[in-house]
Amino acid sequence: MLTDDTAALLRLILAGGASAPRRQLLEHHASPAAALAAGTRAWKDCALSDAQVAALRQDDPTALVAVRAWLDEPDHHLLGWHDPDYPPQLRRSPSPPLALFVAGDPTRLWHPAVAVVGSRSPTPGGRDNARDFAHALAAAGLAVVSGLAAGVDTAAHEAALATGGLTVAVLGTGPDVPYPHANAGLHARIAAAGAVVSEHLPGTGPRKEHFPSRNRILAGLALGTVVIEAAQRSGALITARQAGEAGREVFAVPGSIHNPLARGCHRLIRDGAGLVEHAQEVIDALAPLASELAGDLRTRLATPISGGHGNVTRRRQDEAHGDPDYQSLWSALGHDPTGMDQLVERTGLTAAEVSSMLLLMELDGRVATQHGRYFRNR
Template identity: 55%
Template sequence: MDTAPGNRTAWLILLRAPALGSAALRRLVAHHGSAERALGALRGGTAARELDEATRGWLDAPDDARIDADLAWLALPAHQLVGWDDPDYPTLLRDIPGAPAALFVAGDASLLWMPQLAIVGSRAASAGGLATTRRFARTLAAAGFTITSGMADGIDGAAHEAALDAGGRTIAVLGTGPDLVYPRKHAGLAARIAAEGALVSELPPGTPGKAEHFPRRNRILSGLALGTLVVEAGLKSGSLITARCATEQGREVFAIPGAITNPLARGCHQLIRDGARLVETPEEVGASLASHAIELGDHLRERLGVMADAGAACDTGADRAAAHDPEYARLLSALGHEACDVDTLAARSGLAVPALSSMLLLLELEGRVAAAPGGRYQRLDGGR
């Protein structure tokens, strides 16, 4: 998923340029085909005339020590830069207005393509709100959804932890550089997410948290996900910004109601009045997102080249998975009669882990596979 060395360096120079925002970078890279060619055009072409003096100075003579430090971070295991010119840039995020030009990732970047549910809520969550968060995150992670949140205190942290404890996957979208942890109390959680999920940021390494970074982070959080669930939120909560981003991006918004005397329920009630879907169980969320997950799974299989043939693209939904795609037959054969984890399935079947995760989700929706404790999967069709 990473870019070639020259293009990677060009991305770092462009991302740190003083006055080049995401929109300008996306246009430049799309026009020239790569960050490296866009940088060359800015350095020697007429486009440079439109830049201010500080930006031109940086592009012509960037701080080598800073770029070298960025490259050193990217050289560490499981550290990647996914740019707008990368075919592995996540398809859902590419569709949103104001998409980031590039993402820094620490962990499993393939999770960016997985069916995700964003779970957000108050930093000062109630005990009941935390318990509800854990129940929803645990159930939906076990059902195959990657749980995405912002690693803030309260609801966010509980969602990440519950997903990992269920043997599932989680993504934390940061309002700092990918090498910094905010709040600091989540240092252990961040390390666990990097090892078992992914930390994601549009900000270069070393960038501290600032107030303006977190609303920007929220659009990425909702943009990666099929839907956003708000558990508890006051009327001025940042979670409502994430929900608004999700609505503007055409994504599902779910809200959990609470007691009318609970100030942390008022934001959820406002969302419900504004059209968010009231939900009481994780199963309601999963059922609502099932068709979207199938569609995303189609994109993923096409990207990974595991579609059986071009003609299979004319079939629809889960019926294709079971009846027309030999990759699914190979997966079911590898699964056998006892529950096993995804890594074991990958070794048995020769299929890539990202593809397996998507395929297993579709088979769950068909009722042919069930999630078992410890991130394992069990056949339900009697081995047929």
């Protein structure tokens, strides 16, 4: 059963058009329901177009039947601009979406992440580079974000999952529409262990114009973007450009001067992108930014946990920090991987509370995850 706020947010999404006026409308009111109830004058004061106003005046419940059914499924979520759990990195990007449909754990979108992108038809060496970089980034505790496309994206997602790390897929289709269809199994694995994200309504099929705009979300969620292989005209270069416009780091892996898929990377390097040969160079460059994002998360959760990104001294100071829920979760964790459902049962906390605290413990290096199961980091 949808809440009034969720139903109102869906109507705002269906209104279409420019996102900025609708974001402003949500900022000026206490909730989506209040924004919708504010009426025509308030909508126009926030610069909504005539078409958007006309769309908001209409209430067609049949248009949302499929969306409601998708949201009723377990682990399906809708995060709006008004939501305090909206990813902070994306909020600070130039053109953030009004809302995100998320299959999986939405708290994963707060995790320090690196976008790994490149050609849909990479060379064997490019595919190996994508795997090696994603493996090392995931092993270092960074999430690997990519677009679920064939080629470099697929290799990066699969390597992160094989490492037992976190990966996030950003789609240019609805959250329930894997594209290409051959990646349906990978789509399901990412949703189970990480998160699949889209700004498009469930059921939305592939449209050419959606993929360049998808790339801005991919770039906005990440602290930096690594381009493995890219031709002179490619979606990966669009992602890199959008990452730069968002003030994020851009890295490119060089290649042979005889490889046409290296030319886009060489162009990025000439334009100022960081030349990287090993994932550790990316990790070292982004560590301070990851610590800053961890600070954002601590502020959001107001959970008194000390520590930082990277190597930390693991100290059993739960009693000193004095948070009983945190202590309960730490006690529920063992050295063997434990699933989310079992942790919820052991602690009596909600899944959202457990997910948020586990994410912070991961950032502090005290908890590790493997195939969607959690354990104390050794």
